[in-house]
Amino acid sequence: MKCRAMEPLIALYIEADLAASDRRRVESHLKDCKACSCLAEDLRESQFMFKTLRAGTVNSSDLADVRERVLNEVGDLEPAPGWVVTMHRLFFAGLRRRNAIAGVLLAALITGSVWYSETRAVHEVNKESPVEVANFEAPAPVDLQNVTPPSVVAPRIVNRAEPIAIVEVLPAEALEVRAIEEPVPPEPQVSQIPMKFVTDDPNIIIYWLPSDKGD
Amino acid sequence: MLLTRAASGDAAAFEQIVVRHERRVLTLSWRLLGAMEDAQDAAQEVFLRTFKYLHRFDTQKPFEPWLVRMTVNVCRDLGRARQQRGAVLVEGRTCDRVELRDPGNDPHAELQFEQQRQILYRALNELPEKERTAFVLRDIEGMTTAETAGALGSSEATVRSQISSARLKIRKYVERLKGARQ
Numbered sequence: 263m264k265c266r267a268m269e270p271l272i273a274l275y276i277e278a279d280l281a282a283s284d285r286r287r288v289e290s291h292l293k294d295c296k297a298c299s300c301l302a303e304d305l306r307e308s309q310f311m312f313k314t315l316r317a318g319t320v321n322s323s324d325l326a327d328v329r330e331r332v333l334n335e336v337g338d339l340e341p342a343p344g345w346v347v348t349m350h351r352l353f354f355a356g357l358r359r360r361n362a363i364a365g366v367l368l369a370a371l372i373t374g375s376v377w378y379s380e381t382r383a384v385h386e387v388n389k390e391s392p393v394e395v396a397n398f399e400a401p402a403p404v405d406l407q408n409v410t411p412p413s414v415v416a417p418r419i420v421n422r423a424e425p426i427a428i429v430e431v432l433p434a435e436a437l438e439v440r441a442i443e444e445p446v447p448p449e450p451q452v453s454q455i456p457m458k459f460v461t462d463d464p465n466i467i468i469y470w471l472p473s474d475k476g477d
Numbered sequence: 478m479l480l481t482r483a484a485s486g487d488a489a490a491f492e493q494i495v496v497r498h499e500r501r502v503l504t505l506s507w508r509l510l511g512a513m514e515d516a517q518d519a520a521q522e523v524f525l526r527t528f529k530y531l532h533r534f535d536t537q538k539p540f541e542p543w544l545v546r547m548t549v550n551v552c553r554d555l556g557r558a559r560q561q562r563g564a565v566l567v568e569g570r571t572c573d574r575v576e577l578r579d580p581g582n583d584p585h586a587e588l589q590f591e592q593q594r595q596i597l598y599r600a601l602n603e604l605p606e607k608e609r610t611a612f613v614l615r616d617i618e619g620m621t622t623a624e625t626a627g628a629l630g631s632s633e634a635t636v637r638s639q640i641s642s643a644r645l646k647i648r649k650y651v652e653r654l655k656g657a658r659q
Contacts, residue, residue, distance in 0.1 A: 273641040273648075277615075279622055301648075308648045311593055315617050318594070320503045320513070328503055328517050329495055332524040336491060 265291075265298050272298060276305045480540060484531040491531075495524055498541070502548050508613045509552040511602055515559065522551045545620075545628045549610060556606060600650040604643050611639035612647070 268291050274280050275288045292299050459468040482490035502523050507516035526547055534543055601609060607629075614625040615636065622640075626633045 269645060270638075270641040273644040274637055276644075277640075279637055279640070304652065305644055305648050308651050309616060309644065311651070312597055312616055312647075314590070315508070315594065315597060316619060320500065320507055320516075324513060324517060325499050325503060328520045328524075329492075329499055331517075331521045332495055333488075333492060335521070335525055336488065336528050 265295060268295075268298055269301065272302050273305055276302055276309060480531065480534065480536050483528070484534070491528055494527070498544055499524075501541070502544065505545065505548050505613075505618060506552050508617055509549070509610060510556060510559075511598060515555055519548070519551050519555050522555075523548050526551065542624065542627055545614075546630070549614070549628050553606065553610070596651060596654050597647075599654070600647045603650055604646060608639045608643040608646070611636050612643035615640050616644075 268288065271280060271284055271288050272292070275285060278285075280288065292302060455472070457470045457472070459470065461468065479490050479493060483494055499520065503516055503520040506519040506523070507513055510516050510519060523544070527544065534540070601612070604612065611625055611629060614620045614628055615622060620628070622633050622636050625640075626636045629636065
């Protein structure tokens with residue numbers, strides 16, 4: 263490995279910040295590379311110098327100054343109301359605020375995706391079996407005011423033309439009977455007769471509009 | 478117990494918390510910001526935020542990491558505001574107000590020690606903000622890599638990368654300064 267790539271590892275090695283495998287790699291490299299050994303020594307020296315800064319500490323008068331300012335400010339502040347403290351402990355006890363918010367967002371996301379998938383499934387079912395309305399014919403409007411209630415259920419009336427055999431009277435010499443072809447009977451016509459049923463209750467009147475088939 | 482009392486508005490309990498942690502907070506602020514006036518402002522803000530948000534703190538967890546994290550955040554905010562103002566750290570001004578625990582009796586050694594400190598603080602000020610914060614916490618405050626990552630809200634791998642880069646930059650800067658003085 264080149265020395266340049268080793269430098270960041272050496273910077274960590276001098277303070278024992280490396281994992282065992284990386285530490286062994288650095289140690290074997292330092293044995294062979296004089297330049298990197300010098301770098302490690304320089305780094306140790308500058309680190310040692312920095313550790314001397316730990317000895318420096320702040321002045322007591324500066325501390326007293328900060329304390330006085332803080333306590334004066336705090337005297338003017340109102341502490342959080344008791345119910346806020348209680349609610350916060352109730353909801354966030356043991357949880358970090360960020361985690362709690364992330365949990366709520368995750369729950370909302372899951373609920374939303376479940377709702378969306380359910381809604382989508384219903385739409386797809388509706389697309390597959392659409393309601394057929396093309397063959398539906400609404401019955402003709404009937405003026406119910408002018409309907410006369412039948413006394414009995416009327417039988418179905420069919421106007422049927424009876425087949426007629428026409429016989430011509432011909433002279434004797436032409437005694438010959440010719441049968442005339444039976445005419446094609448016309449299609450039966452069904453008329454729609456609305457029926458009205460009167461019940462015991464004068465407020466309830468039932469109207470029946472039978473279809474062409476009589477049902 | 479003390480924290481619970483302070484959270485419910487007990488001023489005496491809060492004062493005890495301030496007395497107990499003020500040195501740590503002010504020292505860390507001073508190391509992060511480099512100027513005592515800014516550090517005092519930061520420490521004041523840290524304790525005011527502590528008072529305001531203490532009810533959010535989970536008392537079953539250790540208090541000091543929470544306080545250190547808040548200090549880091551406040552110093553970051555102040556540092557950015559200072560950069561926007563274009564303020565420049567005045568060299569030596571900070572050192573005048575810092576007590577040395579081991580000055581020694583030799584005036585010559587003390588002077589040399591003071592020069593070294595100035596070099597180190599200049600080097601520290603050259604670092605990018607994130608590297609500087611990671612370096613201060615890990616190498617000057619003496620926190621572990623995991624503690625530093627916790628205080629910065631980042632991963633240990635990120636912290637290792639930052640402190641590695643910071644150590645190499647500081648070493649180069651110190652070498653350059655030494656060469657220039659010789």
